[in-house]
Amino acid sequence: MAQPLYQRLKAYRPHVHLSVMAPDWTLPLLERMPEVDATLRNPFGHGALKMGQRWRLGRSLRGQFEQAIVLPNSFKSALVPWFARIPLRTGFVGESRFGLLNDARTLYPKALPQMVERFAALAEGPGKPLPRPLPAPRLTIQVGAQQTALRELGLSADRPIVAFCPGAEYGPAKRWPARHFAELARRLVSQGYAVWLFGSAKDKPETDxxxxxxxxxLVDLAGRTSLAQAIDLLSLAHLVVTNDSGLMHVAAALQRPVVALYGSSSPEFTPPLSERAEIVSLDLECSPCFERNCPLKHFDCMEKLDSDLVEAAIARTLTKPPGTPASPYIPVVPV
Known part of the structure; x- marks a missing residue:
C-alpha cells in the first residue's frame, strides 16, 4: 500500500534515488517495484526500542539522504532518521514526534479515509491536497521467475488456477471459515479448476x-514457499479468493481478478487496489469492529457469508470487461 507513494515521488522527481528501509521479509515485494532503487534492512522487531542500535544505524547513514518519509506512526520509527541527521524528516505527528520530525503533518482521517491515501499524501507539500485518483500498485514479474517457482515446487499450470488465501495475520475475525473455503473448493474443482492454497507456516492448520x-x-502451499515464490505463483492465478490480508494486496498489485472477503475489517479503509476486484461483505450492524476475535462470540459476519454469495461474486469478477472500475463496497444482506 506504500507503492503509490513511491510512484508519486518518482513522478514529481524523476531522477530521485529512492531507498526503502524495511524488514527482511518484505524485500521480495520491494524488488518487484520498479520505483525502488535500493533497500535498507530494518533489523528492529515490532516493539523493540534498542536505542543504542538505532543510534548506530542512524550514524552509519549520515550524509546519504536529503529526506526521510516515516510511514509508521510510532516514536521508535522516527529515531533512525533523526540520528542520521537527515535534513527533511516527514511524517504524521503520531506518538509525540515533534522533535524527531521537522515536517510533521496532522492527519485528518475523514479527508484521507484509506491507508494508501495517507501514505501517498506524504509525497505532497505541507497543506496541499492529495491529487486523485492514485496510481494503483503494480508488481513486475518475470516469466523466468514463474517457471523457476513451478519447477522448484513440482507444480504444473496446465489447468486454470484459483488461488485461495485463507490466512489473515491480524486475527481469526478476518478469516472466512475453513468449511466455506472447502465447499467452494469442491465446486471449483468440479468445474475443472486447480485450487492452490497460499499462506505462511502459521496458516498451515487452516489450509490442512x-x-x-x-x-x-488441492495443492497446499502453506509454509512451502518463500514470499518471492508466492508472489510469482500468484501471478499465474486465473482468480484469487482471499481474506483481507497482505496476500490480497499482492494479488491486486499483480492485476489478478480478486474476490475479497470482509468481516471485521473495512473495505473503505484497506480495499484491494485494483479494477479487477469484487468485494463481498454482509455489512452487519456490528461490523466492521476491527477486533482480532469476534467480541459478540457469534462471528456472523463471516459464518453467514456462505459459498453461494462468493460464487456469485466470482461470476461477476470473471465476466467484467477489461478496464471496468473496481466494485465499490457491496453489502450483501442475508435473508
Missing part, C-alpha cells in the same frame, strides 16, 4: 482443515 474437509485434490 480446508483440504481435509474439501475431500478433493
Amino acid at each position: 482443515a480446508i483440504a481435509r474437509m474439501a475431500g478433493v485434490e
Whole structure:
C-alpha cells in the first residue's frame, strides 16, 4: 500500500534515488517495484526500542539522504532518521514526534479515509491536497521467475488456477471459515479448476482443515514457499479468493481478478487496489469492529457469508470487461 507513494515521488522527481528501509521479509515485494532503487534492512522487531542500535544505524547513514518519509506512526520509527541527521524528516505527528520530525503533518482521517491515501499524501507539500485518483500498485514479474517457482515446487499450470488465501495475520475475525473455503473448493474443482492454497507456516492448520474437509485434490502451499515464490505463483492465478490480508494486496498489485472477503475489517479503509476486484461483505450492524476475535462470540459476519454469495461474486469478477472500475463496497444482506 506504500507503492503509490513511491510512484508519486518518482513522478514529481524523476531522477530521485529512492531507498526503502524495511524488514527482511518484505524485500521480495520491494524488488518487484520498479520505483525502488535500493533497500535498507530494518533489523528492529515490532516493539523493540534498542536505542543504542538505532543510534548506530542512524550514524552509519549520515550524509546519504536529503529526506526521510516515516510511514509508521510510532516514536521508535522516527529515531533512525533523526540520528542520521537527515535534513527533511516527514511524517504524521503520531506518538509525540515533534522533535524527531521537522515536517510533521496532522492527519485528518475523514479527508484521507484509506491507508494508501495517507501514505501517498506524504509525497505532497505541507497543506496541499492529495491529487486523485492514485496510481494503483503494480508488481513486475518475470516469466523466468514463474517457471523457476513451478519447477522448484513440482507444480504444473496446465489447468486454470484459483488461488485461495485463507490466512489473515491480524486475527481469526478476518478469516472466512475453513468449511466455506472447502465447499467452494469442491465446486471449483468440479468445474475443472486447480485450487492452490497460499499462506505462511502459521496458516498451515487452516489450509490442512480446508483440504481435509474439501475431500478433493488441492495443492497446499502453506509454509512451502518463500514470499518471492508466492508472489510469482500468484501471478499465474486465473482468480484469487482471499481474506483481507497482505496476500490480497499482492494479488491486486499483480492485476489478478480478486474476490475479497470482509468481516471485521473495512473495505473503505484497506480495499484491494485494483479494477479487477469484487468485494463481498454482509455489512452487519456490528461490523466492521476491527477486533482480532469476534467480541459478540457469534462471528456472523463471516459464518453467514456462505459459498453461494462468493460464487456469485466470482461470476461477476470473471465476466467484467477489461478496464471496468473496481466494485465499490457491496453489502450483501442475508435473508
